[in-house]
Structure formats: C-alpha cells, structure tokens
Amino acid sequence: MHFADALTQATKEKSPVCVGLDPQLSKLPASLPKTSEGVDTFCRGIIDAVKDIACSVKPQMAYFEVLGWKGMKVFFDVCAYAKEQGLLVIADGKRNDIGSTCEAYADAYLGKGSPVDALTVSPYLGSDGINPFIKRCTENEKGIFVLVKTSNPSSGELQDLPVGDEVVHEHMAQLVESWGMHQIGQESNLSCVGAVVGATYPEEMKYLRTLMPHIPILIPGYGTQGGKAEDVARGFIPDGTGAIVVAARSIIFASGKDDWQEAAKEAAGTMAKEIQTALLK
C-alpha cells in the first residue's frame, strides 16, 4: 500500500500519535541493563505497550548508532518487531547525500523488504539529495519526511532567513509540495513525500499547511518541548488526517520505574485523547 494511504489508515484506526523511540541509556528503567540488550528489551516493551494506541513509532537512529554496530543490529531488530506488531516505522536519521551515495542511503533504509517504512531526510543539498529517495519510495511503497521548520529554538538561524517576500522554510515547503505532487496515494490524496514541522511554531504550522496541501506532516516537539494539542491541530487537514504527532520522552520515560510500560501506555492514551479533543474543536 502507498505509504501515505497506510499512514492515513493507521491514523484513523488508532490515532495520530507517533511514539519516539529515543532509548538514551542513562534514562532506561533501573531494572534494565545499560547495554544494547537493555535497549532492545526496552524498545520492545514500549512497542508492546503502545501498539494499540499509536499509528507509528519513530526510532531515533543516534541512540542506536552510539552503541556501535551492536546498536545498529538492535535498530533493525526493533524496527522489524514494530512492523510485526502492526506499527508503521519511521526511522529518524535525517540522512542526506547526493547521487549514488543518496541511493545507498535509500537502499539501506527504504529498500524492498526493509522493516523501515519511512525515513527523515535533511534538505540542505537540494533535489539531488531528495530524488533518489523519492525513486525508492515510489518503487517500494516507502515514504520520506523532509525537514522544513524544526522544533528547536535555533531553527530560525537558517530556516527563517528572509528570501524576497518569504522565508527559507516557506520556500522549502513549496519545494517539498513540488517534489511530492506526482507521488499521491489514491485513498489519502497525500504524497509519499512528507514534511517535518515542529509543534513549537504554531503560527508557521498554520501557513505551512496551506503551502503543502498534499504533504503529510510529522510534528515533533509535543509535550516535553512545549507543543500543545491546539498547536498541532493546525497541521491536520479538515478530516483529521494528514499529520502525525511525535512524543518521545514524555511517553517512553513517563515513569522510569517498574511500571514503565503501563505509564507509557497511559501517556500515549492521554496524548491521543488530547489531540482528538483539539481536532473536534
């Protein structure tokens, strides 16, 4: 199934909640070893806890890479487990390169049979760094999410620079819409090319939604970073689809004690309700 159709279906059946898997060793529950094995157990435990609530998980590759090649083995194992449990898997790697190197990244994560459904990508290189990913998305029913306006305080240093009558991230949004417009899913009317727009910039979110009518938006920055349900609601299209909202620490480290799975499930459920309520307003 086309990635955007699968994402829309999962959003309708469960919720637009995407659980960020950021398994920072120092924050793992005390009962788990601070090793790649501990990360594996933790991620599987979170997946089990949230699989009936969340549409997707977003493993953050840095926390696996920092454990060396053993961490990368756990990364692929965890992605495969999430997929088995019916979750869509968005690898947050922010990869970017050109030509045959970009193709290698695309093959690494968006190849046929990869447990990853979509990959985040960074757009500084222009379309040479995007088109090889889109080719694989089209061939293998995968997706990408291109950074447009990120949630962090310094995102404006580059992304808000004025370019004529607009700013860089608005220009980028129009590029993303143009990159995605020929890759539209029949059910969702959305592209396999998505965008990342932070929950912490609600005014920008509202305008970016209008600039990218066919683009699914991945919204980080909910919870710990300060984004609220009424902020993220602006990223959705009127039927309540077209966006997914990420929370990581506020869900996966909701307790930090022996009840970490129950606490994660409860936090994900609360978040799903908050967003649902905001969308009905």
Next chain:
Amino acid sequence: MHFADALTQATKEKSPVCVGLDPQLSKLPASLPKTSEGVDTFCRGIIDAVKDIACSVKPQMAYFEVLGWKGMKVFFDVCAYAKEQGLLVIADGKRNDIGSTCEAYADAYLGKGSPVDALTVSPYLGSDGINPFIKRCTENEKGIFVLVKTSNPSSGELQDLPVGDEVVHEHMAQLVESWGMHQIGQESNLSCVGAVVGATYPEEMKYLRTLMPHIPILIPGYGTQGGKAEDVARGFIPDGTGAIVVAARSIIFASGKDDWQEAAKEAAGTMAKEIQTALLK
C-alpha cells in the same frame, strides 16, 4: 593534538589529498566478494596503497550502512585500521540533530577513543545542531566539517537563495566562522570547525575563503565531478594549508582490475602533484 593542527601537519608532511572511501559493491574489483568482507578487504587495500601520499581518508557512511549492522562493524574496523596506518579519518555521515540526540551522534563518532577524527554535519537545524558537536570536538580533539556550498548541480536550490545582499551559503559561511572562532589550534591558527565547499564552484570558493579565515575547508568534487586543481587552489590559504581535497571514484576505482592498488596509488600521487603545481602558481 588539536584536530586542525593535526590536519595541517599531515597536509604538510604528505599532501592535501583526502581519499574518499565509497566502497560501492557493484564497483569492487572482480576478485573481491560483493559482501561486507569484500568491502573490508577493499578499504584496507586502498588505505595501504595511499597511506604515504594522502593526509586522510573519508569513508562515506552510506556504503557501509547499506550493508546493515555488518557494514557498520566494517566501518568502525576500517576507521581503526586507517588510524593505525597514520591517516586522519573523516567520517562522511552528514549527521544532524538537536539536544541530547545531537550529543548521541557526537558520542557515536567523536567520543574519546573513537577511531574517527572528524565528522561531516548538515546545518539546516542551526546552532542547536552544531554546538553539541563542537563541545565534543573541544573535549576530545576532534573536528567537524559543516556543509556550506556543496558540489552537486542542485546545491543552489537552497544554498544560493538570496538573503538581503548575500546568499544563503555566504550567510552560512559567516555562521561557521563564528561557530569556529573560539576553537583555534595554536599551530595552525585554524578551527576544529571546518566547512565543506565543492570544487565545482570556484568563484564561490574564492569568496568563501575570505569569509572563513579560520576554517579548514574540505573540498569534494575533484576529478569525476569536474573540479580541477586550479579551482581547488582557491580554497587554500597562502602557505598552502587550510584545505584538503577529496577524490573517491577517480582514485579507488582507477583501475577496477587486479592492479587496483597500484592504480589507486598512482592516481593519488598524480592528484597530489596537480594540486601542488596549482598551489605554486
């Protein structure tokens, strides 16, 4: 030793040639297996061939990641071997993220004891995505190279957008100079924060060198992509240091037959002489 001091010393002792390790499976010499073991053998063979000519190698992470966790094991093994053979190691991963995730990338590649000396990073996120890397560089005598003006045809889509009286990549160059100015090596007078500027844009190179007086420049795009010795010479400072020049395919796949090591050595030697001649003009 401070990374820029080490790089400058290696450049003077050997040459500014940086050999790109892009071990694309389909291009490996026929005598090698098309597996992670073949990649390991190939990269070690290239390192042996060029270690007396090149100052550094630049393994391109995508070609290791596409082989899964086994490829990542080979990546770390190859980096360690290059370091043992007296080469500086620049991991081309174009990583980028913020906060504790950025710290995890920094720990993954620029931690104490890592065989990697420097990492390429992508700047779309602003200083939140750079400062955690710089902190590790300062603590562990490592370096980063920030994408400023890349060698590919579509680099201008974002990097050449007009911002007031300048363009995005010029603005980025000034940010890079400001990020690097407190991290200067005593011997080289250069920062541990470097920049990537493609050989394919010689006019821009000349101006960017003046905007970044303390920034070592990593110059891709030599050879196969069209950059010439007189183009890259513009990235150096007057004493013939301050830049390194990457070639990958034109060196590592110079022959493709059984004499691939001799051919790589010869290609690297020719390139070193071409650049030396251009610098003396």
